[in-house]
Amino acid sequence: MSLSTQGIHGHERIGFLTRVQSFSACHRLHSDLLSDEENKEVFGLCNNPNGHGHNYKVEVTVRGKIHPLTGMVMNITDMKKCIQDVIMTPLDHKNLDKDVPYFSNVVSTTENLAIYIWDNMVKALPSNLLYEIKIHETDKNIITYRGE
Ligand SMILES: Nc1nc2c(c(=O)[nH]1)N=C([C@H](O)[C@H](O)COP(=O)(O)OP(=O)(O)OP(=O)(O)O)CN2
Numbered sequence: 001m002s003l004s005t006q007g008i009h010g011h012e013r014i015g016f017l018t019r020v021q022s023f024s025a026c027h028r029l030h031s032d033l034l035s036d037e038e039n040k041e042v043f044g045l046c047n048n049p050n051g052h053g054h055n056y057k058v059e060v061t062v063r064g065k066i067h068p069l070t071g072m073v074m075n076i077t078d079m080k081k082c083i084q085d086v087i088m089t090p091l092d093h094k095n096l097d098k099d100v101p102y103f104s105n106v107v108s109t110t111e112n113l114a115i116y117i118w119d120n121m122v123k124a125l126p127s128n129l130l131y132e133i134k135i136h137e138t139d140k141n142i143i144t145y146r147g148e
């Protein structure tokens with residue numbers, strides 16, 4: 001597209017676009033680097049070998065110029081495809097610890113889940129667009145990660 005990104009407003013406008021996606025998964029908080037006793041002490045009930053499930057809600061936010069021709073930071077249709085590939089296909093209705101190779105030696109906390117999603121989403125989206133991954137593990141437990 002040839003129109004300058006300054007467009008009719010005379011200067012660039014920056015927008016934040018968020019898409020929300022829910023998925024369900026189960027997990028157990030456990031580290032192979034800790035003894036059984038230490039695992040129980042650190043992770044408590046969440047270390048129960050039977051595991052437990054969550055209905056996670058992920059907010060994916062991109063930040064960028066609002067293009068004057070399209071009126072978009074990016075097309076939500078393209079964002080949906082990235083979310084399908086990065087979140088839904090590998091994580092939905094999965095046992096995070098057993099089905100997702102990344103978590104075979106990484107504790108499946110929500111912090112680490114946010115890093116996993118960030119690292120893959122940043123590769124799937126156009127460069128420099130990803131701004132934030134926010135995950136609601138429960139209504140009360142929320143983690144925000146910005147790639148730092
Ligand atoms: N820093 C973190 N701490 C904990 C995490 C985590 O991801 N990061 N995760 C857990 C467990 O997975 C657990 O599912 C959280 O449970 P809990 O806080 O008990 O869940 P609720 O908010 O629904 O609990 P209430 O009992 O209503 O407070 C633990 N720690």
Ligand SMILES: [Zn+2]
Nearest residue numbers: 027046052054
């Ligand atoms: Zn949990």
